[in-house]
Amino acid sequence: MASFSIGKAFKYFILIFFAVIFLMPVYVILVTSLKPIDEVSLATMWALPTSIDFSSYAEAFSNLAPNFMNSIYLVIPATLLSALLGAMNGYVLSKWRFKGSDIIFTFILFGMFIPYQSILIPVIQFLRLIELYNTIPGLILVHVVYGLPITTLMFRNFYANIPDSMIESAKIDGAGFFGIFRHIIIPLSITGFVVVAIWQFTNIWNEFLFAVTITTSDKQPIMVALQNLSGSQIVQWNVQMAGALIAALPTLLVYIFLGKYFVRGLLAGSVKG
Amino acid sequence: MTKGVQMKSKKIISKDHWTAIAFLIPSFLLILVFVYGFIGWTGYVSLSNYNSIIPDFSFAGLKNYIYLFNDFRFQADLRNTLFFTILFIGLVIVIGMSLAILIDQKLKGEAIFRNIFLFPMALSFIVTGVVWQWLLNPSTGFNQFLSVFGIQPKWYTDTNILAGFEWGSIEFGLPVAIIAVVIAAVWQMTGFSLAMYLAGLRGIPDELREAARMDGASEFQVYRKVVLPMLMPITVSVIIIMAHISLKIFDLIYAMTGSGANFVTDVPGVYMFETTFRGNYYANGAAIAIIMLLLVAVFIVPYLWSSRKGDN
Numbered sequence: 323m324a325s326f327s328i329g330k331a332f333k334y335f336i337l338i339f340f341a342v343i344f345l346m347p348v349y350v351i352l353v354t355s356l357k358p359i360d361e362v363s364l365a366t367m368w369a370l371p372t373s374i375d376f377s378s379y380a381e382a383f384s385n386l387a388p389n390f391m392n393s394i395y396l397v398i399p400a401t402l403l404s405a406l407l408g409a410m411n412g413y414v415l416s417k418w419r420f421k422g423s424d425i426i427f428t429f430i431l432f433g434m435f436i437p438y439q440s441i442l443i444p445v446i447q448f449l450r451l452i453e454l455y456n457t458i459p460g461l462i463l464v465h466v467v468y469g470l471p472i473t474t475l476m477f478r479n480f481y482a483n484i485p486d487s488m489i490e491s492a493k494i495d496g497a498g499f500f501g502i503f504r505h506i507i508i509p510l511s512i513t514g515f516v517v518v519a520i521w522q523f524t525n526i527w528n529e530f531l532f533a534v535t536i537t538t539s540d541k542q543p544i545m546v547a548l549q550n551l552s553g554s555q556i557v558q559w560n561v562q563m564a565g566a567l568i569a570a571l572p573t574l575l576v577y578i579f580l581g582k583y584f585v586r587g588l589l590a591g592s593v594k595g
Numbered sequence: 596m597t598k599g600v601q602m603k604s605k606k607i608i609s610k611d612h613w614t615a616i617a618f619l620i621p622s623f624l625l626i627l628v629f630v631y632g633f634i635g636w637t638g639y640v641s642l643s644n645y646n647s648i649i650p651d652f653s654f655a656g657l658k659n660y661i662y663l664f665n666d667f668r669f670q671a672d673l674r675n676t677l678f679f680t681i682l683f684i685g686l687v688i689v690i691g692m693s694l695a696i697l698i699d700q701k702l703k704g705e706a707i708f709r710n711i712f713l714f715p716m717a718l719s720f721i722v723t724g725v726v727w728q729w730l731l732n733p734s735t736g737f738n739q740f741l742s743v744f745g746i747q748p749k750w751y752t753d754t755n756i757l758a759g760f761e762w763g764s765i766e767f768g769l770p771v772a773i774i775a776v777v778i779a780a781v782w783q784m785t786g787f788s789l790a791m792y793l794a795g796l797r798g799i800p801d802e803l804r805e806a807a808r809m810d811g812a813s814e815f816q817v818y819r820k821v822v823l824p825m826l827m828p829i830t831v832s833v834i835i836i837m838a839h840i841s842l843k844i845f846d847l848i849y850a851m852t853g854s855g856a857n858f859v860t861d862v863p864g865v866y867m868f869e870t871t872f873r874g875n876y877y878a879n880g881a882a883i884a885i886i887m888l889l890l891v892a893v894f895i896v897p898y899l900w901s902s903r904k905g906d907n
Contacts, residue, residue, distance in 0.1 A: 528719030
């Protein structure tokens with residue numbers, strides 16, 4: 323019995339040790355960003371502020387607000403469109419399988435793993451051609467297209483759990499392709515939509531490579547603006563920390579309130595699901 | 596079973612089946628053009644002389660690839676990617692699996708621990724880079740604690756190469772600065788393997804472990820002989836997914852350290868971005884991108900192939 327509780331204490335020790343390490347960056351962000359300007363010095367980085375001051379948030383926000391809005395305009399349509407397309411593809415590939423449909427699925431899935439550097443030069447040339455370069459709609463298009471593999475995968479795995487017998491009996495009742503989708507699949511896939519939407523929202527909000535190459539200055543999403551803020555020599559690091567928190571806030575809130583669905587998305591994205 | 600059902604349904608309403616196929620066509624065409632077509636186009640650019648602002652698609656053969664493999668910076672990139680990948684995957688697996696096993700012990704507060712370890716997954720690599728840049732800055736951050744013990748690592752500003760020897764035009768060995776970037780990446784991605792392992796552990800029936808205990812196995816042996824082998828498929832998935840993330844990593848390093856002195860923290864993703872979009876060396880950039888794609892394909896193609904087979 324005694325050895326058992328020593329073991330238990332040891333387990334807690336390890337978990338707490340790692341929890342402290344994992345939370346240290348959060349501590350530094352909060353402490354630094356809440357300090358009044360005269361207390362911001364590298365030597366006292368870990369010290370608590372003597373009084374709470376939001377001026378670094380005000381400054382970071384005035385810098386980042388336009389880009390924050392760009393990200394909102396980007397992420398909402400891109401998430402909805404890619405979830406919708408993924409749902410239709412997943413429906414076909416799980417419930418209307420045909421000869422060669424598995425090969426087509428693998429063909430689509432490969433797009434999920436490619437380094438986007440390998441399509442970036444043509445993407446930019448193409449966007450210039452159709453005059454969507456340096457626009458939010460251009461970024462939306464790119465995120466919808468390259469989001470297809472993951473959303474298709476997630477919905478296909480999700481729909482695989484809906485019994486085929488339900489589809490069969492609907493067919494016998496005379497329902498067709500669209501009828502089954504509207505009356506059986508959609509009502510049963512609310513959770514699926516939540517999981518996919520959260521996943522796409524998080525990924526598109528956090529994305530950087532497309533954002534930094536496809537847009538310039540006033541069209542740039544939040545992550546590019548944050549990177550510019552931290553690369554700038556004149557910006558104080560307490561403002562950088564406040565900026566980092568502002569940029570991370572939407573996805574953090576989603577994680578805090580809908581974490582269960584976020585983890586399901588994470589697991590669904592690992593192919594075998 | 597599904598096959599029989601399908602055959603039957605096909606006979607009854609094959610018109611609907613054609614509708615289904617027609618529905619897939621737009622996505623299929625988008626992927627065909629935007630993934631495969633554009634990769635082909637990048638490959639074409641990589642074989643051209645397009646190395647200035649003015650497009651020049653005259654055929655250059657393998658000139659750009661030969662240039663890269665003789666290039667100090669690209670050789671350093673390949674070295675850094677190799678060590679980054681090994682350390683990153685190793686730590687993500689060991690820490691993720693250990694924490695998952697500990698959380699799975701039905702201790703009080705397991706949900707709190709799980710949430711703490713998972714939250715960095717919701718952040719952008721840019722946010723991680725900006726914050727860890729300060730935490731691992733040699734004159735601030737963790738070094739203020741470590742100074743108590745008299746150690747002051749130079750973190751990502753260190754230009755030493757451990758166990759280095761001359762190879763090509765670079766010193767081959769572990770670049771110390773890479774460790775700092777690995778720490779930040781592990782902080783962000785461990786949650787992924789933890790979630791995967793936790794799901795795997797929950798899927799192992801308690802009776803199996805009980806049976807092993809009845810046979811007199813110690814707790815350690817239960818994990819080594821029973822649990823670990825059953826987690827093997829998850830370990831394979833984690834390795835593949837982490838490997839492809841690590842081979843194409845760009846934003847974390849771009850935000851945290853950049854190329855570093857002597858390119859000690861440079862990676863192909865950063866080189867590709869800078870040479871293409873800051874230097875207008877499109878053909879060189881395209882060649883780097885194609886090499887990155889081939890490296891990723893080495894891991895991904897067999898994985899996709901085997902999971903497709905497993906499906907049938």
